[in-house]
Amino acid sequence: MKLMKRRWLKRTGLLLLGGLVVCLLLSPIPVFALVAGGIGVLPANPDPAKPLTQSWFMYELNPGETKQDAVKVINDSDKTVKLHLDALDGSISSDGGFGIIDDPKNNVDIGSWITLSETEVTLSPRQVKVIPFTLTVPLDAYVGDHFGGFGVYQVEEAAEQTVRVAPGATAKVRTRIGVRIYLTVRGEKVWSLKLIRRGFSSVKRQLYLLLGVENKGNIKADLNLRASIYGVFGFYDQAEVELGQVAPQRKFLKSHPWPGEKAPYLGPYLLIGTLTDTAHPDLAQPIRVIIPMFFLPLGPTALFILVLFLLWLLYQFLLWRRALVLASAPVVVHPIKRGETLNKISAEFGLDWKTVARLNNLEAPYDLSGVKQLYLPDARGERRTDLKVESYFHQIGRPFAIFGAWVLGKVLRIEKFKRTRKSEPQRKAAPIKSEPPIVRSPALSRASSYLTAIVEKGDTLSSVAKHFKVSSKEIIRLNGLKFPFKLNPGDEIRIPRKKK
Numbered sequence: 001m002k003l004m005k006r007r008w009l010k011r012t013g014l015l016l017l018g019g020l021v022v023c024l025l026l027s028p029i030p031v032f033a034l035v036a037g038g039i040g041v042l043p044a045n046p047d048p049a050k051p052l053t054q055s056w057f058m059y060e061l062n063p064g065e066t067k068q069d070a071v072k073v074i075n076d077s078d079k080t081v082k083l084h085l086d087a088l089d090g091s092i093s094s095d096g097g098f099g100i101i102d103d104p105k106n107n108v109d110i111g112s113w114i115t116l117s118e119t120e121v122t123l124s125p126r127q128v129k130v131i132p133f134t135l136t137v138p139l140d141a142y143v144g145d146h147f148g149g150f151g152v153y154q155v156e157e158a159a160e161q162t163v164r165v166a167p168g169a170t171a172k173v174r175t176r177i178g179v180r181i182y183l184t185v186r187g188e189k190v191w192s193l194k195l196i197r198r199g200f201s202s203v204k205r206q207l208y209l210l211l212g213v214e215n216k217g218n219i220k221a222d223l224n225l226r227a228s229i230y231g232v233f234g235f236y237d238q239a240e241v242e243l244g245q246v247a248p249q250r251k252f253l254k255s256h257p258w259p260g261e262k263a264p265y266l267g268p269y270l271l272i273g274t275l276t277d278t279a280h281p282d283l284a285q286p287i288r289v290i291i292p293m294f295f296l297p298l299g300p301t302a303l304f305i306l307v308l309f310l311l312w313l314l315y316q317f318l319l320w321r322r323a324l325v326l327a328s329a330p331v332v333v334h335p336i337k338r339g340e341t342l343n344k345i346s347a348e349f350g351l352d353w354k355t356v357a358r359l360n361n362l363e364a365p366y367d368l369s370g371v372k373q374l375y376l377p378d379a380r381g382e383r384r385t386d387l388k389v390e391s392y393f394h395q396i397g398r399p400f401a402i403f404g405a406w407v408l409g410k411v412l413r414i415e416k417f418k419r420t421r422k423s424e425p426q427r428k429a430a431p432i433k434s435e436p437p438i439v440r441s442p443a444l445s446r447a448s449s450y451l452t453a454i455v456e457k458g459d460t461l462s463s464v465a466k467h468f469k470v471s472s473k474e475i476i477r478l479n480g481l482k483f484p485f486k487l488n489p490g491d492e493i494r495i496p497r498k499k500k
Contacts, residue, residue: 038077044070075123087114090147100149110148143187144218191283192216207258227273237261332378451495
């Protein structure tokens, strides 16, 4: 008997639960007016054919037309409240969110077209009051969509709440309840959207889509993006993103999380999608959106840079050890003869010119003028006692010192230029001339008609000509260069000597 009773209760419970689910599924669209502290506001005369009018005021009127309607104010609390009611202009934020302005004095659109029969009302507990209003569309109102709303808040000081906004700081907050107003002024509708910004970013492997749109038309747009992402190996992901609304003559800028896959770890990717307006499918034209992306994770990238730096340190250490070996190696003295250059001497003895330059402390452009002899590595020679090798830390710190001096020089030149402009405000600002390259001493040869210089990495024909203040044509003619006049590091070139 008890077993049968349990089965009956179980079946009855399942039937009741199923009936509740069916009722919820078949119920009409619910009314969703914002209610806070027992205060609510709703349209008083909703259109049964338009379910959204149960929660919003929605009109379509001609310029100069007048509409009579009413707003319903609700006190669902257990105490008497004094309320203030305002008709306000609406606003759509740059990320597509709807709102209404704070002060009716700033109304310039639909908020100023509405006249309320009363703006302050006292409601008893559980009382509902209907307040009539008149909406008059001006004759010169622009065709298209207009936004606004009714705002309701309590007048008593008790309605204000004190909240903590920062350590040691508080602020008084008053809750305002609102209901939206959508008005479409009849006339020729103009749809015009322009994509002004696009991009992608990722935070902790979460993709964010950044889109900026300018609405140049007279009707609002409800943006929807359907896009796919492709990588080097083909298709990666696909998703649909609802971006929100953009008001007429307004700009829209929003960073929206990508609802699909996480951000890739590394590599180039391409987003291809279509931006559509779901509010006006009959007028809207799809906008093609193409966004190139490249993902470079911070952690692995930092590790890669660290590995490169360690390899550079190792390379510098090997160079330093090599310099120590050279400093202790036996050498012979080679007297420099007329017309000899570093390259010629090195080639004659089968040595690397860089090794010879390092052994003799020669610096770019490796000028031999004033040098009477060179030390060349040779097992038959003797060890040098006057050659000093800089410390390893001094060697690795030199590039950073050079870079720091270059940055400091740039900063000082900029500051000097700013001070010059401030001290001479009436003079016409002259164009900023590019800074000349770092001055290097030319390699004077024994010949009297030209100088000899060794090409360094990064040198070009134009930079060398500018450095020595000669024309490129003279260098080409003197060295017999041919197109494309490429200079390789280590090459010796002749520089025409300027006539005094």
